[in-house]
Amino acid sequence: MSADPTAPGFSLPIQVVEGGGFTAWLAEDHSVPVVSIAWSWPGGAALDPEGQEGASALAAALMTEGAGGLSALAFADALRDEGIGLEFSASRDSFDGSLRALAPALPQAVRLARLAMTEPTLAGPDVARLRARAIARARQSLEGPRGRGARAFWAAGYPDHPAGRPSGGTEESLAALTVEQLRAALGRNLRRIPGGPDGLLVAASGAITAPELAALLPELLGALPEGTLPAPPPLPAFRHFGTQVVPVASPQSYLLFGQPGIPVDDPDWEAAQVVLRILSGGGFTARLTRSIREERGLTYGIGAGLDVLFGQGVLTGSCATVNARVGELLSVLRAEWKRMADDGPTAEEMEEAVAYMTGSQPLQFTDSRRIAATLLAMRRNGRPLDWLERRPARLAAIGREQAAKLAARLLVPDQLSVTVAGQPEGL
Structure with a gap:
């Protein structure tokens, strides 16, 4: 639909x-x-x-x-x-x-x-x-x-x-x-x-x-002290460090992977949300879930998204698997990362992701605490007052070509850094 x-x-x-x-x-x-x-x-x-x-x-x-x-x-x-x-x-x-x-x-x-x-x-x-x-x-x-x-x-x-x-x-x-x-x-x-x-x-x-x-x-x-806040040091770009292993005695390894993202004021911010919904979002339709969990049984759950720090988005994700299959999981992860970067999403995937993101939006506002927190996040990210009201139209306007260009810009396989904590095999 x-x-x-x-x-x-x-x-x-x-x-x-x-x-x-x-x-x-x-x-x-x-x-x-x-x-x-x-x-x-x-x-x-x-x-x-x-x-x-x-x-x-x-x-x-x-x-x-x-x-x-x-x-x-x-x-x-x-x-x-x-x-x-x-x-x-x-x-x-x-x-x-x-x-x-x-x-x-x-x-x-x-x-x-x-x-x-x-x-x-x-x-x-x-x-x-x-x-x-x-x-x-x-x-x-x-x-x-x-x-x-x-x-x-x-x-x-x-x-x-x-x-x-x-x-x-x-x-x-x-x-x-x-x-x-x-x-x-x-x-x-x-x-x-x-x-x-x-x-x-x-x-x-x-x-x-x-x-x-x-x-x-x-x-x-009103009773707070006057004055300015000290400025935190500017956030540098997320540093690519390749693959690092943290030895931990455990039957499973925990994997964190990430790369530089895009800032919250990037014009393609919502296109990125659509692409990441298709690649690594919730549910069993995401590509990483299908390829890594459903088809190969390598993990119980895997996901990735943009983690916002100081107005900058850092693309991070995580999963866990048995030590013996870490190398296999990473190979599939990198292949899916590259496939999305090279080809972008399909028209069918786009339609499903946009429909879900539009239809599920009201579920984020089920109580006053969540609403106040959302308004605060909107202010922190510099959003206009009508950001929520106009979001369905903005999502619907994202075409496959725009999403594919964003995927190529955002998902850079050579910049993907991975930390593996455990006793991994196959690296």
């Missing part, structure tokens, strides 16, 4: 709300009395100094462990009593906050979020408890081929950039962090700065009107 370019696109009316010097995007919906708000700063783990990996992530986790005179237990009780969800996190390129609450509890949610951002306690026992948890996670991640392979893959792809370091920290870096360094990490990330790609971005969804959100923004964010 082909996509109809004249059919109305998925409608998600978005309002631009300004209040107290802040700008937010709002998808208002009063069908249920729930409000979700998400906000983000650029930076995150990219701003952690060398040797302090994990500082931003650990500091973010500690923000809800007591603030404004409330102990960790009292703060948790205050959230639980009102059914409030409040989270902070630091990824490789951003520092994020979000809250979700019933409409009557929204003032309390805003108050607690403001305290967490401006008066976090960072008490010694809480730091010790969350540090121990983070160290345990760091150790556990290196016990198997998946975690060890991932660390080696990113370190090889970005050897001289924070993107190549573990954003959650290592056992050694986490153990050495001081409370002063954790407070400094918050100071590097949390600022009252203008919106835009290089500033504080806010999005909201649910049972709140534009005037109510305009009044709420300064309550939530």
Whole structure:
């Protein structure tokens, strides 16, 4: 079934709300009395100094462990009593906050979020408890081929950039962090700065009107310290490193593969989504799944897509297989990579992929949290307000020739780098 370019696109009316010097995007919906708000700063783990990996992530986790005179237990009780969800996190390129609450509890949610951002306690026992948890996670991640392979893959792809370091920290870096360094990490990330790609971005969804959100923004964010954020180092191109093996005692090997992608503002971004849906997307129709799983039984699942870092897309994928068949799997993977680069997708594959991507779009917006997160991602990627509404027409307009040209530009077999963690045979 082909996509109809004249059919109305998925409608998600978005309002631009300004209040107290802040700008937010709002998808208002009063069908249920729930409000979700998400906000983000650029930076995150990219701003952690060398040797302090994990500082931003650990500091973010500690923000809800007591603030404004409330102990960790009292703060948790205050959230639980009102059914409030409040989270902070630091990824490789951003520092994020979000809250979700019933409409009557929204003032309390805003108050607690403001305290967490401006008066976090960072008490010694809480730091010790969350540090121990983070160290345990760091150790556990290196016990198997998946975690060890991932660390080696990113370190090889970005050897001289924070993107190549573990954003959650290592056992050694986490153990050495001081409370002063954790407070400094918050100071590097949390600022009252203008919106835009290089500033504080806010999005909201649910049972709140534009005037109510305009009044709420300064309550939530107005007490943040003024100032600019330190700029993370520019992201270099993903470095081609060929094939590397990370020895791990395991009956299976975990494979990560990747190459440079395209930036989020590339005119062919959505053509790339179509091509990758056909080559490596979900379901059993993807070429890699058919060739590697269905026809040869080499893996249970395989997929690849564009991983966005600092506005740049890095094409990455992964799978696992028994050690004895690693060489065979890689041969098939490279052959399918090259076949798509050389020939592009077929017209039938294009039609099926576009129909699926168009028809499944509304499923991404089943609750207020997902909607707020999507609006935030749209702002981060510089998308216009009508991006979602016009997406079906843009997808339908992608012809096979455009997709084939994009495939030849995007999929470069000679640039495909592979990390194999395990005891592989046949390489």
